[in-house]
Amino acid sequence: MLGPPLRHTLLLLPTLIFARPGPALGQLHADFLRIGARDINKGEFGFPNHLTPLKEYQQALEMDVRIQRQVDKSGNAELTGYVGRLAEQIQRRSDLKGPLWLRLTRSQEHLAFSTLAGRAYIDEKLVRIAENESQLAGAIAHEVAHLAARHGAENISRMRLLDANPSGFLTLLRPCLTIGNPFTSGGTDGFWQAVCYFNEIEADELATQYLWNSGFDPEGLLNLLSVFQDHNWLDAPPGPSQTSSHPPISVRQKRIRIQLKKLPGLEAARLDSSDFQKAREQTRANGVPLSRK
Numbered sequence: 001m002l003g004p005p006l007r008h009t010l011l012l013l014p015t016l017i018f019a020r021p022g023p024a025l026g027q028l029h030a031d032f033l034r035i036g037a038r039d040i041n042k043g044e045f046g047f048p049n050h051l052t053p054l055k056e057y058q059q060a061l062e063m064d065v066r067i068q069r070q071v072d073k074s075g076n077a078e079l080t081g082y083v084g085r086l087a088e089q090i091q092r093r094s095d096l097k098g099p100l101w102l103r104l105t106r107s108q109e110h111l112a113f114s115t116l117a118g119r120a121y122i123d124e125k126l127v128r129i130a131e132n133e134s135q136l137a138g139a140i141a142h143e144v145a146h147l148a149a150r151h152g153a154e155n156i157s158r159m160r161l162l163d164a165n166p167s168g169f170l171t172l173l174r175p176c177l178t179i180g181n182p183f184t185s186g187g188t189d190g191f192w193q194a195v196c197y198f199n200e201i202e203a204d205e206l207a208t209q210y211l212w213n214s215g216f217d218p219e220g221l222l223n224l225l226s227v228f229q230d231h232n233w234l235d236a237p238p239g240p241s242q243t244s245s246h247p248p249i250s251v252r253q254k255r256i257r258i259q260l261k262k263l264p265g266l267e268a269a270r271l272d273s274s275d276f277q278k279a280r281e282q283t284r285a286n287g288v289p290l291s292r293k
């Protein structure tokens, strides 16, 4: 999720230690009936956040300036409007407070990513690749979830605290070790692998809850990941380490299925819409490429 500006800045920590995955496979946020009224940024699964909302906003603006030099904005107003309305529907039924600022891009490296302070980037390619509206909604919900959980701000805080006190990395990592995380400590790469692993699992769980809460097919993200097959193609790893990666798709899907079992059934889940099919048709007609940049 965090872009290149945050990479390359960490000091090296001691040797990487891999530990066996733990057994914990429950929900991180079981209180899905209180979406929007709960605080998902504190407690056992939160992180002491040292970036104030104002600093987070300023940081987001700085990152935007750099990102907008690197990505092209979509020139399709109709498509931009459609994706924006879809995102608003999801945000309204999510934990994300404050405005969602969404930019539709054309041929950026990732299908989607988010930074800080409610700012997300969705690429036209995603509209073309998704098979139905609930899959597109699933991807948007995943980015909304990163923003709601303030992963960007948390990771900047982690980076600063690590710089100030390299021996405190286990404390900084503790919230990430509750989910059978295969990375537990040691070394900058191992640290960010563990953080990234946790961030993605948490974002997938929240996204599935948001899909359900906004009336979309809750399996939208699960099914989109199947479209990617073995490639974690949705967004960039949220840590600043270049070697960070997402958990394997199979692990992500396993965790999402656990979440799906907990959610009450919906009487009429929204799988698709004519608006989506029209938007997808436009991306085909406009020659939006399917391949990565």
Ligand SMILES: [Zn+2]
Pocket (backbone or CB within 6 Å): 001, 142, 146, 200, 203, 235, 236
């Ligand atoms: Zn992600």
